[in-house]
Amino acid sequence: MTITELIKFDKLKEGNETLKKELAEKEQEINSFKQQIDMAHYFNQNLDSKIKELKQQILFKEDFLIVPDLKNSYRGYISKEKYEKLPSKDVK
Secondary structure (H helix, E strand, O other): OOHHHHHHHHHHHHHHHHHHHHHHHHHHHHHHHHHHHHHHHHHHHHHHHHHHHHHHOOOOHHHOOOOEOOOOEEOOOEEHHHHHHOOOOOOO
8 A cells, every 4th residue: 555545544544433433422312312202202101191090080060969058058069169160071
């Protein structure tokens, strides 16, 4: 090999090493993003199950037996104020 070829070879070798380092960094970034995506997916699954659980706990007007008493409340169940604030099953 001539000196010119050796210089070109060394520069190519240097460039190759630089590209390998950049590739390794990009692969680390990709792996980090994959982990973040996995964590977000896990979080969303847990959030979905929590939302379903909370939806099952929603009280509707139809869930109460209306028995007015003299104190203007629904005896033993819920006050009229709170009852009026409850959503109706028809209006979801």
